[in-house]
Amino acid sequence: MSKQVHLRIDDSVYEALTDYTESAGISVQESVSFAIIQMLDKQRREMKVKSDFTFIDLFAGIGGMRLAFEKNGGHCVYSNEWNKYCQQTYFANFGEQPDGDITKVNAADIPDHDILVAGFPCQPFSIAGVSKKNSLGRATGFEDKTQGTLFFDVCRIIKEKRPKAFMLENVKNLCSHDRGHTFKVILESLDELDYDVFYSVLDGQNYVPQHRERIIIVGFDRKRYGHDIDFKFALTPVSPKPVIKDILDSSVDTKYTLSDKLWVYLQNYAAKHKAAGNGFGYGIAPVDGVSRTLSARYYKDGSEVLIQQKGKNPRKLTPRECARLQGFPDSFKIPVSDTQAYKQFGNSVVVPLITDVAGLIVKKLKKLDSSNKTN
Incomplete structure (x- = not known):
């Protein structure tokens, strides 16, 4: 989510800004945003911290x-x-x-x-x-x-x-x-x-x-x-020792439930590899146990950590549940899309x-x- 800010600047400043953004290959919005962030960073660095x-x-x-x-x-x-x-x-x-x-x-x-x-x-x-x-x-x-x-x-x-x-x-x-x-x-x-x-x-x-x-x-x-x-x-x-049910939300949007097509694909994929003697396949996380390792590819199909649902196809974890699975506090902000959030928490510690x-x-x-x- 982003906010709009309208700025009035002198013609000379605007011309200089336009020249800079053209030579740098970035938009005016990116340039102004970067300048504001630099200013805030400078202010933060100058603060005395015990x-x-x-x-x-x-x-x-x-x-x-x-x-x-x-x-x-x-x-x-x-x-x-x-x-x-x-x-x-x-x-x-x-x-x-x-x-x-x-x-x-x-x-x-x-x-x-x-x-x-x-x-x-x-x-x-x-x-x-x-x-x-x-x-x-x-x-x-x-x-x-x-x-x-x-x-x-x-x-x-x-x-x-x-x-x-x-x-x-x-x-x-x-x-x-x-x-x-x-x-x-x-x-x-x-x-x-x-x-x-x-x-x-x-x-x-x-x-x-x-x-x-x-x-x-x-x-x-x-x-x-x-x-x-x-x-x-x-x-x-x-x-x-914490277990999966400790990190789950009580109510989850249906968009995290696997589609019939994806669920059938994951089951067939697992069956094919099991027949070949491989251990590949989806993983249903036990609510009273621990899950597999969350990875950066989780956004693709969520197959390594799925949550069983009564009368429905399994679902993926939400980004917030992924955050909890990595031990992040609920106060931690997630300002990016689900896809980016899954990548970030999958790569985190x-x-x-x-x-x-x-x-x-x-x-x-x-x-x-x-x-x-x-x-």
Whole structure:
């Protein structure tokens, strides 16, 4: 939903604006909207905010990890997300439009921060046959290993800003990608940056009614804290364990019910693959249990998480139910279409799980900082 605003501007300003929009290949509306957002961002950055620590939010999506670190007392000083629809949702909830293409961002321009947070995409890594002995400062260090991947941008920002700690999130398959070679390069690159690194595959079903395994990588600066850093993923799951019926609306629009055509197709598709010995097919979520993993393709047919209905075809989850399945609060605004919302929540994180991990990182940093002061 959008509002209309009528502006009166001088002829000279209008001419300059027209020239700019023509050369930039954007509309006057886009240009004015961007200028207003920039003004609001500037005002927000200039506000004095009390916080326990600062962090940046890279590959921010719609801000699930920002919610987690803010809940632990942090203040976000910079965010980056290229997708324009995610930017919309991010702005609606945080009053800040993230920067765009991270590959074009000068790391030195990013504000100093205590913790770097990133849900970086997993891209193929091109290894140039560089020997392990090459140091970080040389052209044949981690830059050769990760150049051309978005993980390289995380590394160059860590190298430039040297945060006290970082937390990276990715799909579970990152560990096995390219027979483990990708993950090996990631760990070696972070080690070369002189950080003690810890990682674990964690399942969101201990916090929300969804089986969702993700790898979490945490690092602490050895230059600041030394080599004897001990960190454990000592999580505190939600109790009692949530189930699907906890996130469902009592009344749902009929548009979310599968059409006869789609329902027949999904049943035939499942039967065909079952006969072939495959496990592919739709998934009816048990109301007293947990669902399959919600994915970004959910908007297509909702097949991985369907809700049984009495006397009707099954239905998809609503965008709000998807938000709850990922642990977002009901106060979280959804300003985009259902299709975009499904993509966004399917790509997001389990917020309470990340909140738990963030709390452990903050607790460890406080202990490390306290120890540094007494030494």
